[in-house]
Amino acid sequence: MRHPQPLRSLGAEPQAQQQQPPLLQAQGITMRFGALQVLSALDFAVGADEAVGIVGPNGAGKTTLLNVLAGAFAPSEGHVWFRGADVSDQSAADRCRAGIARTHQVPRPFLGMTVFENVLTAATHGAGLPAREAGDQAMECLRLCGMQGLVNRRAETLGLLGRKRLELVRALATQPTVLLLDEIGGGLTDAEASELVDMVRTIRSRQIAIVWIEHLVHVLLQVATRLVCMDGGRIIASGDPRAVLADPTVVEAYLGGVAA
Numbered sequence: 001m002r003h004p005q006p007l008r009s010l011g012a013e014p015q016a017q018q019q020q021p022p023l024l025q026a027q028g029i030t031m032r033f034g035a036l037q038v039l040s041a042l043d044f045a046v047g048a049d050e051a052v053g054i055v056g057p058n059g060a061g062k063t064t065l066l067n068v069l070a071g072a073f074a075p076s077e078g079h080v081w082f083r084g085a086d087v088s089d090q091s092a093a094d095r096c097r098a099g100i101a102r103t104h105q106v107p108r109p110f111l112g113m114t115v116f117e118n119v120l121t122a123a124t125h126g127a128g129l130p131a132r133e134a135g136d137q138a139m140e141c142l143r144l145c146g147m148q149g150l151v152n153r154r155a156e157t158l159g160l161l162g163r164k165r166l167e168l169v170r171a172l173a174t175q176p177t178v179l180l181l182d183e184i185g186g187g188l189t190d191a192e193a194s195e196l197v198d199m200v201r202t203i204r205s206r207q208i209a210i211v212w213i214e215h216l217v218h219v220l221l222q223v224a225t226r227l228v229c230m231d232g233g234r235i236i237a238s239g240d241p242r243a244v245l246a247d248p249t250v251v252e253a254y255l256g257g258v259a260a
Contacts, residue, residue, distance in 0.1 A: 023048040029078035040233040051210040053224030060230040071095040099177035107163035109155035116151040126174030181212040
């Protein structure tokens with residue numbers, strides 16, 4: 001088994017990131033499922049002004065890291081910090097209320113409910129808003145993301161792009177400070193992926209930090225201010241996106257020896 005090299009920072013780090021403490025931080029995260037160790041003493045952080053892209057081969061531990069950050073998994077070792085507070089013992093629901101939202105690789109709409117009802121549920125239970133404010137929040141998010149014309153469509157009648165857009169709008173309705181995206185571009189055409197990029201840029205304009213796992217690197221590069229590469233449950237490189245993709249360790253681990 002290949003043992004990844006330690007994390008290396010490549011390229012200049014954003015000045016704001018040097019001056020400000022991380023918004024969301026994982027320290028010494030190890031994750032085991034029985035005898036299988038998926039994450040190994042991993043450190044990760046995202047600043048309030050960042051859009052961090054995460055790449056790596058299948059099995060690198062990317063989605064597991066997202067699950068630990070979101071509170072779906074409790075790490076075997078290590079801690080998660082949000083806004084300077086240790087949230088390691090908080091549930092996913094509590095973290096969502098605090099400002100950590102996430103989407104899933106396979107969309108999970110509430111079937112039997114309309115698009116508006118899906119987003120209203122997120123605003124009510126995810127953000128904890130009272131009924132009138134939740135309704136206003138749901139409509140604002142739908143308008144912001146160009147889905148106001150679909151409010152009365154039942155979620156199960158949407159195509160793949162529509163479901164992925166709904167995932168983003170529901171996450172936005174929880175009023176996040178940081179949004180965790182898990183391969184939202186998967187299965188889409190380039191034109192459809194461009195629509196999602198526009199939505200993510202709109203979300204970024206609301207001063208929401210982004211952590212985005214994506215195999216469509218050309219899509220990720222349109223948003224990411226910093227790129228992280230994982231392999232074998234560890235971060236092997238982090239920094240300027242173009243510098244990370246050109247790094248020989250990343251080329252070998254992720255790109256199969258062929259530079260992007």
